[in-house]
Amino acid sequence: MWHNNTLSSAYRWGLIATAIACVVVVLGAFTRLSDAGLGCPDWPGCYGHLTWPKSDDAVARAEARFPEFPVEHDKTWPEMVHRYFAGFLGLIILGITISTWRWSVKTPHQSYPRKHALGLLFLVIIQGLFGMWTVTLKLWPQVVTAHLLGGFATLSLLWLFTLRCAGTTWQLxxxxxxxxxxxxxxxxxxxxxxxxxxxxxxxxxxxxxxxxxxxxxxxxxxxxxxxxxxxxxxxxxxxxxxxxxxxxxxxxxxxxxxxxxxxxxxxxxxxxxxxxxxxxxxxxxxxxxxxxxxxxxxxxxxxxxxxxxxxxxxxxxxxxxxxxxxxxxxxxxxxxxxxxxxxx
Structure with missing residues (x-):
């Protein structure tokens, strides 16, 4: 019974993480297609802010610090919203990974997709690096494409993790x-x-x-x-x-x-x-x-x-x-x- 409960919990968290990953993929597409990939010229902040500069004084200081990148509010917020959703997804995947390994230690006779979860955690860390390089290398196509593929890979592996935890199969x-x-x-x-x-x-x-x-x-x-x-x-x-x-x-x-x-x-x-x-x-x-x-x-x-x-x-x-x-x-x-x- 405990095994079924933990798998059910992993399934629910897998669904939640997959839904958030869908949001991250869509936000990433919106950021890229609205030419907001360099809406914030630095990383992980935005012009040195946790969110983005809003007041006139903050905008003036930001533009003095980054004279080649004038502040465009229609581009700063998509970039930072995307980053925060991606960061939140990373924390959820970290939690899933830790929980999956804890469950496997408590019930070693049961099978849990712990290596799958660990691979996801590794992938999301790599994704964070590609997100940084997208900005620091100023939208180098190789990095932008790899970042997109990494996002799709994260989404796919999260969904596969969820399917594995659901345990349903075709009977033919x-x-x-x-x-x-x-x-x-x-x-x-x-x-x-x-x-x-x-x-x-x-x-x-x-x-x-x-x-x-x-x-x-x-x-x-x-x-x-x-x-x-x-x-x-x-x-x-x-x-x-x-x-x-x-x-x-x-x-x-x-x-x-x-x-x-x-x-x-x-x-x-x-x-x-x-x-x-x-x-x-x-x-x-x-x-x-x-x-x-x-x-x-x-x-x-x-x-x-x-x-x-x-x-x-x-x-x-x-x-x-x-x-x-x-x-x-x-x-x-x-x-x-x-x-x-x-x-x-």
């Missing part, structure tokens, strides 16, 4: 359970494609390439416009003075944008095939997640098209990030269900 007839073997590899390939597409999205955003092509389905009126892939994906580029607004030429940005579009087509094909195979199983346990996958995918495609047609409206761009995170969570849920499914 033996014949349908055998059919899952082929689906597992397709699901793994689809998950890798989704992660790669998220990374491409981060690279597109951090290099300000989202509007490199403003027409559909072509780009600059051509199916294959002039593109510079060498500079577009030069991950060894030197650290510049300031990457706000991006430093790449148009042909390099076009290459990034078109690659992201091609990635979207690949993800769409794989996820639709995966959904179709899940529906073909004819099981009431696989059917809902198949329809959910297709629904989320449709929403993500619609938002991506709206970003181009509407010239990257802030609300749509943030929603595109949020639904991308949702698609990843659905894929994580599916992978967990597939690899823990039992025959009945």
């Amino acid at each position: 007839p033996s014949d349908k359970h055998r059919q899952l073997t082929g689906i597992k590899w397709l699901a793994l390939l689809s998950l890798l494609a989704v992660i790669t597409q998220i990374a491409l999205g981060g690279w597109t955003s951090s290099n300000y390439a989202a509007l490199a092509c403003t027409d559909l389905p072509t780009c600059h009126g051509e199916w294959w416009p002039a593109m510079d892939f060498e500079h577009a994906f030069n991950f060894a580029q030197s650290i510049g003075p300031n990457y706000l607004g991006g430093l790449l030429e148009n042909e390099a940005r076009t290459a990034i944008h078109v690659t992201h579009r091609v990635g979207a087509i690949v993800v769409t094909m794989l996820v639709l095939l995966l959904s179709w195979k899940l529906l073909r199983l004819g099981s009431f346990v696989t059917r809902p997640i198949a329809w959910l996958l297709m629904l989320v995918l449709l929403g993500q495609i619609s938002l991506g098209i709206s970003n181009i047609v509407g010239s990257l409206p802030l609300a749509v761009a943030v929603a595109h990030n949020a639904v991308g995170a949702l698609l990843l969570l659905v894929m994580v849920t599916l992978m967990h269900r597939l690899f823990t499914a039992k025959s009945c």
Whole structure:
């Protein structure tokens, strides 16, 4: 009974932490897309303040201290709110990690995801460092993209931790359970494609390439416009003075944008095939997640098209990030269900 109570408590805290991680991911997207990544030129404070300078005197002192970065209130608060939510999430993950290891010591005969929790704690510490480097290296695209991927990884691992603590699994007839073997590899390939597409999205955003092509389905009126892939994906580029607004030429940005579009087509094909195979199983346990996958995918495609047609409206761009995170969570849920499914 004590074991069940502690797992139930871990499940509840996992849900809470996952919900806060969703907020952090959305706030991070809003901060990045509203060009507020350097809203505070220092770290961890903001112009030397715990929050941000508000009074006229505080603003004057802040601008005297950082003459290259005039205070813009519409950019300072998103950055600091994001930092505080991220810090709060880190404290919750620390608490989960400590509690999980305490429970495993008290009941050594029971299995707890303590290594999972420890990995999460390590990841959130790394995320804090990337948050600092995002500011100190002035939005260097490599760091910004890695920070975005770290946020998505934290969210995914928190959700997986929650699923493990919930302890629920699919129960399938033996014949349908055998059919899952082929689906597992397709699901793994689809998950890798989704992660790669998220990374491409981060690279597109951090290099300000989202509007490199403003027409559909072509780009600059051509199916294959002039593109510079060498500079577009030069991950060894030197650290510049300031990457706000991006430093790449148009042909390099076009290459990034078109690659992201091609990635979207690949993800769409794989996820639709995966959904179709899940529906073909004819099981009431696989059917809902198949329809959910297709629904989320449709929403993500619609938002991506709206970003181009509407010239990257802030609300749509943030929603595109949020639904991308949702698609990843659905894929994580599916992978967990597939690899823990039992025959009945």
